[in-house]
Amino acid sequence: MYNFEKMKEATQLMMEAVGVQNDEHSKETPDRVAKMGEILYQTDKDPKDYIKLFPKGSQEVVMQKEIPFYSFCAHHHLPFYGKAAIMYAPNETNIGLSKLARITRHFSKGFTTQEQLTKDVAEFIYSSELKPKGVVVIIDSTHTCMTIRGVRAPGVQTRTKEVQGEINPETLNQFWLYVGNPSSFGY
Ligand SMILES: [Zn+2]
Numbered sequence: 001m002y003n004f005e006k007m008k009e010a011t012q013l014m015m016e017a018v019g020v021q022n023d024e025h026s027k028e029t030p031d032r033v034a035k036m037g038e039i040l041y042q043t044d045k046d047p048k049d050y051i052k053l054f055p056k057g058s059q060e061v062v063m064q065k066e067i068p069f070y071s072f073c074a075h076h077h078l079p080f081y082g083k084a085a086i087m088y089a090p091n092e093t094n095i096g097l098s099k100l101a102r103i104t105r106h107f108s109k110g111f112t113t114q115e116q117l118t119k120d121v122a123e124f125i126y127s128s129e130l131k132p133k134g135v136v137v138i139i140d141s142t143h144t145c146m147t148i149r150g151v152r153a154p155g156v157q158t159r160t161k162e163v164q165g166e167i168n169p170e171t172l173n174q175f176w177l178y179v180g181n182p183s184s185f186g187y
Contacts, residue, residue: 004034043106089171133167136162
């Protein structure tokens with residue numbers, strides 16, 4: 001559960017550690033950062049609420065790509081961001097198309113790693129009431145902890161993939177072609 005007061009205190013401490021002057025620009029900063037934290041780190045609701053089922057149409061698979069997300073790496077607390085692509089092979093039911101983006105956003109809140117995020121989204125969808133035959137999640141991302149510190153390698157993009165359940169190789173190949181090469185995230 002997000003603790004607003006603690007975040008305010010932590011921000012104040014960080015400013016002291018860095019030696020930020022308490023001038024007109026920064027005197028409201030602990031409050032601002034704590035408010036921002038509610039948006040960046042707090043997960044809004046139980047992701048199971050996104051699983052509202054509809055009778056299946058005739059489609060064999062549902063594919064969606066270019067799902068934007070923003071997250072923070074658990075190792076350095078710096079942002080990483082990019083695009084997710086999700087495919088599932090339905091059994092008896094579908095979920096609303098917008099829910100794939102909502103599920104991705106849910107698991108990207110707070111501090112995680114790209115590998116964990118990819119697994120969390122795939123596992124959640126696969127084990128949900130949707131009960132699909134299989135799920136594939138591909139995530140392409142840029143990590144600012146690799147661009148502004150450490151190896152300082154701007155432009156590096158990382159792709160992760162997670163498969164849960166049964167997806168036949170031909171379908172997997174179609175999805176791979178559909179997703180294509182990582183698009184540029186502005187670098
Ligand atoms: Zn990192």
